[in-house]
Amino acid sequence: MNAMVSPPLSPQKDEFHSQLDLYRKTFPYRPDYLGMHNPYDKTVIRSPDDYDRYLREKLYHDLCERAAVQELHRRTTKYFRFFLLFAAALTLFFCLVVLPAAGSSSQSTGYNLGYQSGYDAGRASVRSSGASSGSSSGSSSGISSPTKLPASAQLPSDQNKTTTVYITATGHKYHRYSCSYLANSCYSISLSDAVNSGYGPCSRCKPPT
Secondary structure: OOOOOOOOOOOOOOOHHHHHHHHHHHOOOOHHHOOOEEOOOOEEOOOHHHHHHHHHHHHHHHHHHHHHHHHHHHHHHHHHHHHHHHHHHHHHHHHHHHHHHHHHHHHHHHHHHHHHHHHHHHHHHHHHHHHHHHHHHHHHHHHHOOOOOOHHHHOOOOOOOOOEEEEOOOOOEEEOOOOHHHOOOOEEEEHHHHHHOOOEEOOOOOOOO
C-alpha cells in the first residue's frame, strides 16, 4: 500500500471530504488488503472500516506534506525577494555614494599631486634660470666694472713685491699697490706679463721696471 500514488489534491484546504471521496474512488477496498499493516498507526487492517481509516490518515498525511511544501516555497520566495531587495539597495548605495566619493578622492589626489609636481618643476626651473642669469650677470658685471679687492686680499707677499704690479680695467700703465690710480679697479699681474702686454710704468708711483 505504500506504493500507492496519491491523486492530485484540490487547492481548497477545506474540502477534506471531497478529497476523501476521490481517494476512495482511486483506491477502492479489496479483500487482499486484509491483514496488511497501516503504516500510519501501526495497526493491522482487518475490516473495510480499518481500510477507510487508513485512507483518511493517508489523505491527512498528504495534505500536511502539501502544506509543508507550500510553506517552504513561501519562505523561499520571501527570502529570495528580501535578498533581491537587499542586493538592489546595496548596488544603489554603491553607485550613488561609494563611486562618487572614490572618484572625488581620486580627483583631489590627482590635483594635489599635479599641483605639487608643477610647483616643484616651476620652482626648480626658476632656480635654474635665476642661477644662470645671476652667473651671467655676475660675470658680465665683473668684467665690465671690476671693483678693487680689499688690501688684505690683494696685498702680495714680501717675496713677490718686486715682481708683482697692478693694472686697472681701462688704463695702459702698471702701478704699485699703493698707487691712487687703483681706487676704482685693481688687478694683480706679473711684471713680465705687464711689459709683454704693452703696459708701461706709472709716472706717479714709479713701479719697478
